[in-house]
Amino acid sequence: MKKTVFIMMIFFPLVFLGGCANAIDTENEVMLISPEEVKSMMEENEDFTLVDVRTQAEYDEGHIPGSILIPVDELEERAEEILTDKDAKIVIYCRTGNRTKAAGEILKRLGYRNLYDLGGIVDWPYETTR
Secondary structure, three states: HHHHHHHHHHHHHHHHHHHHHOOOOOOHHHEEHHHHHHHHHHHHOOOOOOEOOOOOOHHHHHHHHEEOOOOOHHHHHHHHHHHOOOOOOOOEEOOOHHHHHHHHHHHOOOOOOOOEEEEEEHHHHOOOEE
């Protein structure tokens, strides 16, 4: 009986502490989002800002309709003047997905809390505009 009580005293705290260790703070994470999800959000007129973090030249060659351009190199200086609501849903994309990771980190550091990484425009199967 003593052995059973001893095992229970050790086992139960480990279970509860282990459960807490696996909790993930997704509030400040950049979540991945698919082109299909973004297209659906566009069609349903969902409130979000689509940010292209490529260069001006890349943007001029073609971009996703409704997106705004804030090159990743200018993001830290310009984000707060353009993206005034830090709780608003922001979807970021670049050409192949590499710059979105850097952009996401910058925006997180600036206090933005509702960030989504679309990846690259090369994976966007829908129309683009110039």
